Amino acid sequence: xxxxxxxxxxxxxxxxxxxxxxxxxxxxxxxxxxxxxxxxxxxxxxxxxxxxxxxxxxxxxxxxxxxxxxxxxxxxxxxxxxxxxxxxxxxxxxxxxxxxxxxxxxxxxxxxxxxxxxxxxxxxxxxxxxxxxxxxxxxxxxxxxxxxxxxxxxxxxxxxxxxxxxxxxxxxxxxxxxxxxxxxxxxxxxxxxxxxxxxxxxxxxxxxxxxxxxxxxxxxxxxxxxxxxxxxxxxxxxxxxxxxxxxxxxxxxxxxxxxxxxxxxxxxxxxxxxxxxxxxxxxxxxxxxxxxxxxxxxxxxxxxxxxxxxxxxxxxxxxxxxxxxxxxxxxxxxxxxxxxxxxxxxx
Amino acid sequence: xxxxxxxxxxxxxxxxxxxxxxxxxxxxxxxxxxxxxxxxxxxxxxxxxxxxxxxxxxxxxxxxxxxxxxxxxxxxxxxxxxxxxxxxxxxxxxxxxxxxxxxxxxxxxxxxxxxxxxxxxxxxxxxxxxxxxxxxxxxxxxxxxxxxxxxxxxxxxxxxxxxxxxxxxxxxxxxxxxxxxxxxxxxxxxxxxxxxxxxxxxxxxxxxxxxxxxxxxxxxxxxxxxxxxxxxxxxxxxxxxxxxxxxxxxxxxxxxxxxxxxxxxxxxxxxxxxxxxxxxxxxxxxxxxxxxxxxxxxxxxxxxxxxxxxxxxxxxxxxxxxxxxxxxxxxxxxxxxxxx
Numbered sequence: 001x002x003x004x005x006x007x008x009x010x011x012x013x014x015x016x017x018x019x020x021x022x023x024x025x026x027x028x029x030x031x032x033x034x035x036x037x038x039x040x041x042x043x044x045x046x047x048x049x050x051x052x053x054x055x056x057x058x059x060x061x062x063x064x065x066x067x068x069x070x071x072x073x074x075x076x077x078x079x080x081x082x083x084x085x086x087x088x089x090x091x092x093x094x095x096x097x098x099x100x101x102x103x104x105x106x107x108x109x110x111x112x113x114x115x116x117x118x119x120x121x122x123x124x125x126x127x128x129x130x131x132x133x134x135x136x137x138x139x140x141x142x143x144x145x146x147x148x149x150x151x152x153x154x155x156x157x158x159x160x161x162x163x164x165x166x167x168x169x170x171x172x173x174x175x176x177x178x179x180x181x182x183x184x185x186x187x188x189x190x191x192x193x194x195x196x197x198x199x200x201x202x203x204x205x206x207x208x209x210x211x212x213x214x215x216x217x218x219x220x221x222x223x224x225x226x227x228x229x230x231x232x233x234x235x236x237x238x239x240x241x242x243x244x245x246x247x248x249x250x251x252x253x254x255x256x257x258x259x260x261x262x263x264x265x266x267x268x269x270x271x272x273x274x275x276x277x278x279x280x281x282x283x284x285x286x287x288x289x290x291x292x293x294x295x296x297x298x299x300x301x302x303x304x305x306x307x308x309x310x311x312x313x314x315x316x317x318x319x320x321x322x323x324x325x326x327x328x329x330x331x332x333x334x335x336x337x338x339x340x341x342x343x344x345x346x347x
Numbered sequence: 348x349x350x351x352x353x354x355x356x357x358x359x360x361x362x363x364x365x366x367x368x369x370x371x372x373x374x375x376x377x378x379x380x381x382x383x384x385x386x387x388x389x390x391x392x393x394x395x396x397x398x399x400x401x402x403x404x405x406x407x408x409x410x411x412x413x414x415x416x417x418x419x420x421x422x423x424x425x426x427x428x429x430x431x432x433x434x435x436x437x438x439x440x441x442x443x444x445x446x447x448x449x450x451x452x453x454x455x456x457x458x459x460x461x462x463x464x465x466x467x468x469x470x471x472x473x474x475x476x477x478x479x480x481x482x483x484x485x486x487x488x489x490x491x492x493x494x495x496x497x498x499x500x501x502x503x504x505x506x507x508x509x510x511x512x513x514x515x516x517x518x519x520x521x522x523x524x525x526x527x528x529x530x531x532x533x534x535x536x537x538x539x540x541x542x543x544x545x546x547x548x549x550x551x552x553x554x555x556x557x558x559x560x561x562x563x564x565x566x567x568x569x570x571x572x573x574x575x576x577x578x579x580x581x582x583x584x585x586x587x588x589x590x591x592x593x594x595x596x597x598x599x600x601x602x603x604x605x606x607x608x609x610x611x612x613x614x615x616x617x618x619x620x621x622x623x624x625x626x627x628x629x630x631x632x633x634x635x636x637x638x639x640x641x642x643x644x645x646x647x648x649x650x651x652x653x654x655x656x657x658x659x660x661x662x663x664x665x666x667x668x669x670x671x672x673x674x675x676x677x678x679x680x681x682x683x684x685x686x687x
Contacts (some may be wrong), residue, residue, distance in 0.1 A: 078472075139666045142619045144414065144472060148606055149665065153658025159651040265603075269476055282470045319484020325477035329469050 023279035023332075027294040034298065038305045045308050049185060056190040057255065059300035061086070062267045063193055063293070064248035066274040067200055068241035070292040073275055074204070075237045076217040076284030077136055077143025083267045084154035085128045085242050086249030090259030091158050093121035093250055094167035101172040110172040117174070121253075122246050128154055129242020133235030151268075158261035168258035178254020189251045196244070197293040204289050213237055218285030273325045274299055279332070360616030361628040363667070368635055371642075379645040385512040386521035387645075393523065394637050396530050396592065399630060400585035401608040403537055404578040406629045409609075409617050411554045411574045413471030416605040417460060420482040421579050422586030423601035425452035427486060429587065430596045433498045442504040442591075449583040456482060457579020461572040483602065492598035497590060505591030526588045533581060538626050550574055555622025607657060611636040614664040636660070 038046040045051060065082040072079040096117040101110050128150070135146035180188045204210035212233045215223040224230050253259045278295035280287025299321075306312055306320070376382035401418055408415030429449040432438075438445070456478070463474050486492045497505070508522035541547035549570045552560035561567050590596050615632025617624030639656050643649075648656075 135662060135666070140669050141662070141665045142669075145609075145613060145619060145665045146662065148610065149658050149661030151658070152606070152610075152654050152661060156652065156654030156656070156658055159654060164651050269480060272473065272476055273480075276473060282473045315484055315487035316489075317484070318480045319488050322477045322480030322482075322484060325480065326463060326474065329473070329477075330463075330467060333467050333469075 024288070024291050024294060027278070027291060027298060031294065031298045031301065034301050034305065038301065042305070042308050046305065051304060053181070053185060053187065055297075055300050055304050057187045058304070059296050060187075060189040060193045061248045061252045061255070061264070062270050062274070063296035063300075064196065064244050064251070065267055066271045066278070066292055066296055067196065067289065068244040068248075069271040070275045070278065070280050070287060070289060071200070071204070071213065071237055072143065072241050073280050073282060074217045074284060074287050075213045075234060076220060077234070077237075078147065078272070079132065079238065079241045079245075080144065080147040080268055081128070081132060081151040081154055082241065082245040082248075082271060083264055084151050084158065084261075085125050085245040086252065087259060087261055087263050088128065088154050088158045088161070089121035089124045089246035089249035090253035090263075091162045091167050091261065092124055093117040094170050094253055094259045095161070096120055097170050097172055097174060098167070103171065107173065114172050114174040114177075118250055121250050122243055125242040125244075125246020125249070126239050127242070129239040129245075130235060132242065133238030136238060137231040137234040155261055162259075162261055164261070166258050166260045170253065170257055175254050175257050178251065189255065192247070192251070196247070197289060200289040201293075209233070209236070214285055270299070270321070273321050276325060277328050359628075360614075361625065361631055364615060364628065364631040364635055364664075368631065368638065371635075371638065375642045375645050378647070381517075381645050382642065384514050384517070386514040386517070386519045389510065389512050389521040389523050391634075391638060391641055392527060393521070393592075394641055395634060396524065396526050397585055397589045398604070398608055398611065398637055399530055399633050400533060400581060400588065401604055402612050402629045402633045403533060403581050403626075404585075405605070405608045406612045406617055406624055406626070407537075407550065407574050407578055407581075408471065408475075409554075409612060409619065410621060410624045411550045412464060412571055412621065414609060414619075415460070415471060415475045415575070415578060416609070417456075417475035417479040417482065418578060418582040418585070418608075419601040419604045420479040420486065421453050421456045421582040422589065423492075423598050424482045424486045424490075424586075425449045425456065425579075425583035426586030426590045427490060427492050427495075427596055427598050428452055429583075430495065430497060430501070430590065431490065433501075434495075438498055439500065442500045445498070445501060446584060446587050449587045450580045453579035453581075453583025453586075454576050455579070457576045457582070458572070460579070461575030464575060465568045465572050479602070486598055492596075494599075495596040497594060497596060501587070501591045502594060505594055524592060526592055529584060529588060533584065534626060534630070541626070546570060546573070551622055553621075607636055608633070610657065610661040610664075614660065632664075 065086065068082045069079050094117075097114060100113045100117075105113075132143075132147055132150055135141045135150070136143045139146075141149075178189065182188060182191060204213065212223070212228050215226065215228060216230050216233050220230055223233075249259070252263065274295045275287070275292055276282060277298070278287065278292035280292065302320070303317060306317055307314075372382050381387055401422070404415060404418040426449050429445050429452065432448065433445055460475060460478050463469065463478070464471060505524070505526070507525045509525050509528070510523035511520065512523075513520040539547075541550060549560065549565040552563065552565050553567045553570050557567055586601070589601070593600070611632040612624065612629050613619060613632070614635060615624070615628030615630070617628060617632075636657065639660060640653055643653055643656065
């Protein structure tokens with residue numbers, strides 16, 4: 001079987017894909033397995049309400065950024081600037097609230113200002129995303145490089161805006177609402193995450209726009225000949241990624257009550273890891289948002305299990321993530337290779 | 348006749364980078380009067396040493412395969428492990444053997460990258476992101492890395508200099524470290540291998556068009572594997588040099604270097620889709636980035652603007668180099684990039 005030239009085999013892996021469901025089933029089984037192991041190992045701590053609550057709370061920010069990386073990757077690119085878009089939105093919204101909310105104002109007035117601040121934050125995300133999109137679509141800069149550049153740029157702008165300091169102690173009802181728990185248990189941020197996950201899944205699988213993203217990601221040339229305006233699609237994709245990142249930034253602002261230009265720089269790596277774990281093809285064109293959402297949950301559950309062992313240093317997580325990333329890639333490769341072999345036998 | 352050669356020069360990215368460098372340095376000189384001073388030039392050369400070594404890694408990876416982002420952590424892990432071992436056995440001998448030991452560690456890590464890339468053909472960015480997470484886990488989790496003193500031989504080596512200058516006006520002195528000799532050596536070896544050996548031409552060939560390279564008789568797998576092994580060794584040399592020059596083992600200071608270095612080599616004309624690039628451009632691109640980072644203070648611009656400028660330079664630089672490529676190249680490039 002090894003006589004088959006390697007390049008043909010990779011072409012085939014592109015053509016013959018696993019049905020999307022099998023990847024999701026696998027992720028789901030992994031999740032169940034991890035949860036069972038966790039309950040067996042830590043029967044008192046793991047299933048506790050406080051732990052489940054913290055799992056729900058912590059996954060939201062990088063989960064949203066993983067969605068952003070996911071849709072750009074499906075469109076054939078990547079977004080490395082998500083974390084810094086998030087930070088910039090958080091910083092600007094934070095500064096806006098600190099400047100315009102006076103403690104004497106009535107609650108409804110404070111609420112209005114907070115709302116405007118959030119809109120400004122999301123607008124900034126959209127603008128940053130459009131900028132990325134223009135660089136990728138109109139200037140033909142490879143997405144990795146374009147967002148590498150804008151990541152420096154956005155971070156730099158955030159540093160300049162914030163003067164390099166941490167924007168903290170956000171006044172008004174913003175943090176209270178952001179940390180509100182429905183039924184005293186489900187964080188509102190998690191609800192937002194679920195809603196966005198459902199919206200994105202529907203968008204990717206059931207709308208014209210979603211199908212176009214897949215087409216552009218699979219083969220930009222043919223999608224162009226199919227009459228799709230690649231440039232417009234790409235700009236919208238990056239804008240959406242920017243908006244998702246800025247929502248993550250606002251949620252983080254509410255959670256930790258502060259924002260800084262270089263917050264959470266490791267999330268870039270986590271985002272890519274989640275997306276690949278979730279079954280998105282790094283070459284573009286394949287993957288589903290449900291898979292990404294499941295991968296987010298898997299990663300957070302695993303990470304909070306690891307946190308329960310005091311003697312395991314946090315840094316082991318890096319090691320585990322790295323092994324998981326490469327392991328999943330190899331596993332997917334072997335499974336799709338097995339499928340090819342079966343198909344060849346049939347023929 | 349002259350006309351033709353000028354035309355040829357103006358087609359090269361390196362030429363434009365060179366022009367930008369000249370213009371910027373004149374601007375800085377004009378604004379501050381401090382650029383063309385002996386201590387500033389020596390300082391710049393000093394700051395060039397480690398980034399230029401990294402640039403070789405990024406350059407070789409891009410020309411042959413794709414982005415490698417693992418070299419800072421290979422540098423950190425190999426140098427830290429070497430330092431720990433030499434402190435534990437109380438090593439007092441010449442520094443070269445420490446470099447060799449680090450080189451072996453680097454070689455192993457590079458081979459790990461190379462093995463996965465050759466065997467499974469995953470995108471280089473994703474694989475090296477994964478392996479750098481693994482290396483960082485080993486470094487901080489298993490070895491519990493932290494700031495540490497260096498063995499005495501490395502301290503002495505890092506302090507030694509081949510040239511000391513003193514600015515007569517400002518009284519500021521600066522030293523050219525001996526580590527720059529390693530840099531020069533690395534560039535000469537890489538240049539000779541790339542341009543005068545079959546393997547070296549193969550590095551370009553497999554990055555340009557893998558299938559044709561294979562048909563032309565190049566052993567694509569071996570060359571790619573070799574490139575990543577070499578990258579590991581160069582990264583470990585850079586790690587040892589960085590530690591020697593900062594006079595401490597600072598494992599936390601390594602990561603993050605990959606982004607600026609990649610930016611530097613792309614500015615220098617290395618094509619992101621592989622097969623095109625020169626060491627000259629690599630050096631010029633690195634010099635430009637280092638110069639911007641070092642000279643903003645001379646221009647009176649607050650340090651926190653530095654990232655804005657680096658980002659802008661990357662964006663404008665890459666946009667120009669993509670624009671510059673001719674129509675057909677641009678089209679195939681775009682198709683390749685979007686399909687990748």
